[in-house]
Amino acid sequence: MIALNGVESCKSLAELLANLIPGGVVFGLVEKDTFVWVKSSESFTLDIFKVGNKLNDDTTTIQAIREKKVLVKNIPRTVYGIRVSIVSIPVLDDNGNSVGAFSIAMPKLHPVAAAFGDFAPIIAEMFPEGSYIYMSDLTKIAYAQPSKKFDMPTLPVGYELQETDISHRVIQSKKPIIEEVDALKYGEPLTIANYPLYDDANQNIVATLGIITPKNAAVALRGMAGNLENSLEGIAAAIEELAASASEIHSNEGSLNSTINDIIKITDEINDVSAFIKLIAEETKMLGINAAIEAARAGDAGRGFGVVAGEIRKLSDQSKSTVPKIKQLTETIKQKVDEASRKSDLSLDASQGQAAAAEEISASIEEITSMSEELNRLARTL
Structure with a gap:
């Protein structure tokens, strides 16, 4: 009183x-x-x-x-x-x-409002790209604190809350809201977090506390991660195609090597036939010589037979002289085939190495792709 x-x-x-x-x-x-x-x-x-x-x-x-x-x-x-x-x-x-x-x-005043002037200037400067801290009552923005790097001139003190504003929706729902806003609304990508503040006495909502942070770096990082992921997917597809081609080359080289081995066997058979021809030629020549001896014994009656025997010896000599040529050709073929076989073996080994390398590269690409996905996920949390 x-x-x-x-x-x-x-x-x-x-x-x-x-x-x-x-x-x-x-x-x-x-x-x-x-x-x-x-x-x-x-x-x-x-x-x-x-x-x-x-x-x-x-x-x-x-x-x-x-x-x-x-x-x-x-x-x-x-x-x-x-x-x-x-x-x-x-x-x-x-x-x-x-x-x-x-x-x-x-x-x-709510305790947060009473202390706003003390904590807001400090917190506003704690974000790498800056931030904008504000507090609203039930109808308008009552306090605001920009940082040196970032401001929101479109949301000044006294700004009347609209139905679409996060603060208004927090007041209606009485629940915190955190949203990412694209550049269309405010000119740059933002993250806006807003929390309800209650009266200690009856737990009625009396205000909201919000913080707005620009997300330019996070969006750029997310774009880079997305581009990296897309590029890696293209590289992985190319590597898979290369691996498939290497596998096909390996298969073809195996078939070629098998064919070369078959050719080597055929040249060996040709040599056997040449040896057999040589043997026949020698025996034919002996028969021709024997025939000539018998024709000489027969005198005039065997003269014609002697001519034939001479021709047989000539054919035998010609056949015998042909055999070395065939052998020389087959030896040349065999040398070429051996050289092709060695190269085929080298190509086969190389194609095996190529296929193995492609598999290793593909595994590395999958690992990098996984890392890019994780990078993208982390970017979304910034």
């Missing part, structure tokens, strides 16, 4: 305290039901606290006067547009009658 003769002292004290109380304050002196004196801080005022304003019977101040006791009441935002705590202290005359009240009104 305040004695009537102590009112002037209270007013003097209020004059001193008005701009010293954090968050602001309004002092008012009411006689009966009308404000006769008001002192507001520079940062806070209330329309109801004006000299000449009359109070309704249901106000805290009138109740305090009527009940002759100090009343403290938290006024919801719906009454004055801001949450307020009002303390009403009855003023008593010398007879103990209530003749008025000394009222004090202070904005009821």
Whole structure:
């Protein structure tokens, strides 16, 4: 209670305290039901606290006067547009009658709002690309703190919340929301996180706290990871095709090597036939010589037979002389075939190495592709 003769002292004290109380304050002196004196801080005022304003019977101040006791009441935002705590202290005359009240009104700030000016400038600078920290009440942005690297001029203090804004949706849902916003809305890709803030007394949502961070680096990293993944997929497809070609080459080389071996066998058979021809030629020559001897013994009767025997010897000699040529040719063929066989073996080994290398490259590409997918996943978390 305040004695009537102590009112002037209270007013003097209020004059001193008005701009010293954090968050602001309004002092008012009411006689009966009308404000006769008001002192507001520079940062806070209330329309109801004006000299000449009359109070309704249901106000805290009138109740305090009527009940002759100090009343403290938290006024919801719906009454004055801001949450307020009002303390009403009855003023008593010398007879103990209530003749008025000394009222004090202070904005009821959420602890986060009260500390916003202390923590927001620090946190805003903790992100590599900068950030924008803001706090809204139920209708507009009330506090904002840009960083040196990043600002949101389209969301200044006083900005009225729209239905599409995250803060508005958090207020409606009473749940935190974190969203990635593409460059179409604000000119660059952003991540916006917004959280509801509650009144400690009744757990009603009274404000939201949001932080906006640019995601240019993350988007660029994500694009690079996507391009890397696509490139690796193309390389992997080419490697698979190369591996398939190497496998086919290996198969063809194996078939060629088998064919060369068959040719070598055929040249060996030709040599056998040549040897057999040589043997026949020698035996034919012997038969021709024997025939000539017998023709000589027969005299004139065997003269014609002797001519034939001579021709047989000539054919035998010709056949015998042909055999070395055939042998020479077959030897040449065999040498060429042996050389081709060696090259085929080398090619076969090379194709096997190529196929193995292609498989190793393909395995490496798969590993790099897996790493690019992980890189892409990490980029999405930034």
